Amino acid sequence: MSQQRALIIGASKGIGMAVVEQLLHSGWDVTATYRSTSISLQHPALRWLALDITDAQQRTQFVQALSGEKFDYVLVNAGILGPQHSLSEVDDAQLSELFFTNAVAPVRMSENLVPLLRDRDSVLGITTSQLASLTENPDATLPLYSASKAALNMLSRALAKQIEPQGMTLLSLHPGW
Numbered sequence: 001m002s003q004q005r006a007l008i009i010g011a012s013k014g015i016g017m018a019v020v021e022q023l024l025h026s027g028w029d030v031t032a033t034y035r036s037t038s039i040s041l042q043h044p045a046l047r048w049l050a051l052d053i054t055d056a057q058q059r060t061q062f063v064q065a066l067s068g069e070k071f072d073y074v075l076v077n078a079g080i081l082g083p084q085h086s087l088s089e090v091d092d093a094q095l096s097e098l099f100f101t102n103a104v105a106p107v108r109m110s111e112n113l114v115p116l117l118r119d120r121d122s123v124l125g126i127t128t129s130q131l132a133s134l135t136e137n138p139d140a141t142l143p144l145y146s147a148s149k150a151a152l153n154m155l156s157r158a159l160a161k162q163i164e165p166q167g168m169t170l171l172s173l174h175p176g177w
């Protein structure tokens with residue numbers, strides 16, 4: 001069996017970096033992205049590319065740079081915590097950045113990446129949060145962040161309907177704390 005290939009979007013630290021480390025440990029070939037954080041992890045089977053998923057031009061150039069390549073697993077993990085206040089305490093620009101980064105850009109990026117999935121066994125993952133759930137987060141902890149992930153969930157559900165006919169799997173992933 002040929003070496004399996006993964007693409008991890010938002011991997012310069014945290015959960016994304018940990019996923020990259022685990023995949024390398026399991027023998028995968030990994031392409032990973034960073035935006036602003038300098039990279040400490042290097043490995044012969046690891047390639048780093050720069051990407052800001054909120055920049056439409058960067059998304060287009062990124063997909064063009066990978067044209068002809070195929071991946072078994074793609075994870076769109078990039079996200080921000082954003083302001084931890086209530087709605088009345090933040091301005092519209094902060095809200096726009098939060099919702100665009102966490103809800104809109106990951107799904108736009110995912111749509112761009114579907115053609116890079118290898119075949120029907122391939123998986124496209126998007127990192128969400130349990131906090132997005134009305135039943136799992138009854139106290140509305142981190143309301144703005146949680147609302148942005150709730151929006152991501154519904155846009156992901158719509159994306160799943162688009163890719164289902166091609167047989168691939170969309171994984172909406174709560175990674176745990």
Ligand SMILES: NC(=O)c1ccc[n+]([C@@H]2O[C@H](COP(=O)([O-])OP(=O)(O)OC[C@H]3O[C@@H](n4cnc5c(N)ncnc54)[C@H](OP(=O)(O)O)[C@@H]3O)[C@@H](O)[C@H]2O)c1
Nearest residue numbers: 010011012013014015034035036037052053078079129177
């Ligand atoms: N930590 C948790 O307990 C938890 C729980 C549930 C869900 N999540 C979700 O899991 C994901 C990772 O969380 P984390 O805690 O590992 O966060 P983190 O340590 O802050 O890492 C976030 C990653 O996303 C990248 N990123 C942020 N905005 C980006 C953008 N506009 N374009 C491209 N990359 C961008 C960052 O890149 P740079 O650093 O290079 O800018 C970084 O690599 C997020 O989607 C988060 O909402 C986390």
